[in-house]
Amino acid sequence: MKKSYFIVIDNLDLPESKRSGFLVQLEGGGRSSSDREKARQIIEELWMDGKLPDCFENGLSEDNIIMARTKKEPERELLPIEEAGNRLIELIELVALKAQAKQEYSAISSMVEKIFKGRENELTDEEIAQAQDGKTVRTVISSLTKAIADVEITRKQCAEQSELIMGIIQMGQDGNYSVKSSEEVIKEADDSTPSDTKNNSTKTTKAGAK
Incomplete structure (x- = not known):
């Protein structure tokens, strides 16, 4: 499902270059x-429930909310928080692509392993057919290696600006919105697939809860 993102700035009284805040991911929308x-x-529900302590000390209004994924315009440079938000969104999407590439590679991984370890005599008829389809093998391996490299490059960029995004708010499979720190998202980029597992410190609120 298509996702949209908003950045919610914590303190508007700070200079634009010093502002930090949260990235909110919505299912669908625009x-x-x-x-x-x-x-x-x-954000307000999480804040009122005490799930975002020490935040929005000067209040929360529509002025705090800006659309993420704003492209750089000739007449306006992106704010540091906008750049950080865009990179984190890119990382989330690249991790999903990496997981998909790994899944596609898993279909030929046994064949590749046997060939590179000199165990060609163990190849099944299906694996021999896979090995003969060189174009598909090259495409699958190329997609995986590119996805891994893209994730690593973007992960390092996100780490340099992690203090600007205080957390990302996403809906889990149970319908609850949870708050993850940028550090958690960046760390998960090292995993094979995005993790939906929430530890005991994860802060949640039910979608639409009052």
């Missing part, structure tokens, strides 16, 4: 005012 309002409600 750039409409109703999506912006939904992002505000999610």
